[in-house]
Amino acid sequence: MTRATALRGLARAMGYACVAIGLLHVLLGNAAIPGAESAGPTIDSLGRFFGAIFAGYGLAWLWAARQSPVPAAAVRGLTAVFLLGALGRLLSLAVEGRPHWFQLALTALELTLSPVLFWLADAEERAGDETPA
Template identity: 60%
Template sequence: MAGLLKWLVLAMGVACAAIGVFHFALGIDSVPGEGSAGATVDSRERYYGAVFLGYGLAWIWAARQSPVPSTAVRWLAGIFLLGGIGRLLSMAVHGAPQSFQIVLTVLELALPPLYFWLSDADERAAAARPPVRRRADPARP
């Protein structure tokens, strides 16, 4: 389970960072249906792209820790879940979005429970491993 957690956390980080770069670089052209939204929405889209890049880098940071910190995974997964809830709220207020946005909503609601479930797998695995004993160095007093 610890290996699966590390892989999933890293995959989430790389995906989010790539999505952030994509939105930052393309602005409103990165979102279906927003092509005529104008400068204000383009500015917002590029800002959110930078924030999403940072969010992805936080996932990558967590994946590179040993063990992967369960608190960080829970917080990051909670933020992802909150984004999915925001999409549901938008659907309730404004109706169904473009179909790809619905797919994203499903992912944002389905993946966090998996991360919550696996969040402490690496910490548990590290606690179960016997401590590493260092050999005495004859050159050191």
């Protein structure tokens, strides 16, 4: 598998996963957040709002994956947002303590996947530069 193929596949996977997760949060509210079922209406409202934002984030990944070549600047920007989310989770861990185990798993995934996405960001643009004219 080439870096360009991996980039396009990961961008699509990110897009579909984020849209699905975001819509799940919009539809289920607190029930979509492990350990937050009884958090109350304020957290439910916040979670549904951020679910919509996350679905939009996924649509941005899908947009990027449909471009030819996949734009490196868009991948870097979207990945920076993803990494900022992981850093926010680490800050929460330091300030508030250990969350539900699933949140820790997501943090590990976000911290692992972000460097990979940064590394792949320009794969299609580079592949286009290497094509003979």
